[in-house]
Amino acid sequence: MSVNNSNPLHHHWDIFCTVVDNYGDIGVTWRLAKQLVAEYDIPINLWVDDLLSFSHILPMLDPHKSKQIFNSVNIFQWNNPLDIEFTAGNVIIEAFACELPSQIKSIINQLHQPPLSQAPTWLNLEYLSAENWVEGCHGLPSSQPSGVKKWFYFPGFTPKTGGLICERELFNQRDEWQADSTHKLALFKKLGLQGINAEDTVISIFSYETPALAALCELWQASQTPIHALIPKGRSLHSLTSILPCDIKDLIPGQQFTIGNLTLHILPMTDQNGFDRLLWSCDFNIVRGEDSFLRAQWAAKPFIWHIYPQEDDYHLVKLQAFMQIYCDNLAPEIATTWSEVNLAFNQGNTNAVVMHWQQLHSVNLSLMQHAIEWPINALNEADLASRLVQFVNNS
């Protein structure tokens, strides 16, 4: 690797991302990178350690090419040690607390020392959480042994946090899409999903493994009206092996199975725009992690959040914190029902998830209305990218 520091602090930003869970971390960083280029005209270098996983949400990406450009974002294969020339820009972001390569830290330190004394703004972009402590930690410095300051940037749901990723035109695009039901039917057709009528209930499923999913599918089989469950190949299906007619590895996108009034459809992988439109087109979304969790909120549809499991069930603390903030303006009976469904799903409590899902029917209209109003309230007038740019300008 060579280092070019003759002209320190180019205009660009570097974002480093290690792929931990296939689509979550890279999903968030890829959206942010695209938005910073498109809306703020900031040149972005996105360094990713696993281009193969990245290619699942960016199908045009060649996992074997170390440098390529999509959506005007420079995408680099991040090998350790770094084997591509690195030139420091204005900002370096370590996404989700990933560890920067030692060479990069060394360059930051060199730039911090006299006579340059001009290190890039170094940010640790953290995970999204609705917990109260986030406000107290967002934007705080973290002095490194060299004297360089790194800044902790926490996304969040309140004005005192780093905000939520949301593209400027997203809600307009969503509203236009949802205003015309032919859009969703055309999308389903394009995805190879057969037999879905405009009035059928359609549920997307992108969860981790849980027995709650099998319990819900069993319930849906006995539904009075047709229900279509759309599931990509992946972790959700591992919870449904008992009702699948073949091995998961033999499933192909577009394949479907009908049991009672439930039809399971195997979804092809799609890019992020396609995933957004899928969420906009469904009546209910079951999502996981961070990226799809946020996109389900922006879809303005009711959802279940399957949160990433943590030691000592700490994820339930994070789930409760979000449920509290999401339900703040909801009538108690609606808030309770929706929260209980989410809790039961996350705890894998099959009886409770079935019972509370049935109760959702009685509050569905109010829940749908809340889902429509929520995105504007959650944004608090400024999205993450705009707050991030402001933060960098002020730091």
Added chain:
Amino acid sequence: MKTAHEIRPGNVIMLDGSPWVVQKTETTRSGRNAAIVKLKLKNVLLDSGTEQTFKGEDKLDDIILERLDCTYSYFADPMYVFMDEEYNQYDVEADNLGDAADYIIDGMEDVCQVTFYEGKAISVELPVHIVREVIYTEPSARGDTSGKVMKPATITGGGTVTVADFVKVGDKIEIDTRTGEFKKRV
């Protein structure tokens, strides 16, 4: 060097070339179990304060200063007065005790460590585990004995600790002073 996770109130760390006494630590969990540690710090030389955040595994340069085993003697606002075995008295500013002040009570026998910087007592570290009496808590709501259901309790000295639901007024409980967590009923 200590990891940020190991830093305790009362420690003194070097940051940006200056010694800072740690007044308060707050450990939380980010995504995927990673610890985030927020430190409230006071510059020993300038008397100024700041807050910083670290990853739990970040290495911090804790400096070894002179320490003496002492016991708490009395409070003379705004100073807590501690005494060593030879009956020498040392004044420590209340601010520098941080959350440890919640556990300071008259007559306590816990042996504390007073830290000195250039001859001045600047901070106090309590023992990792201390025992205090619960002076107020609501009765058990569900008769839970598992220890998983928690509730707030006021301890002698006025501090609040989150305790297991089975804990009653008058119980003596062990507290981890690093985290403020209830450990067990003793």
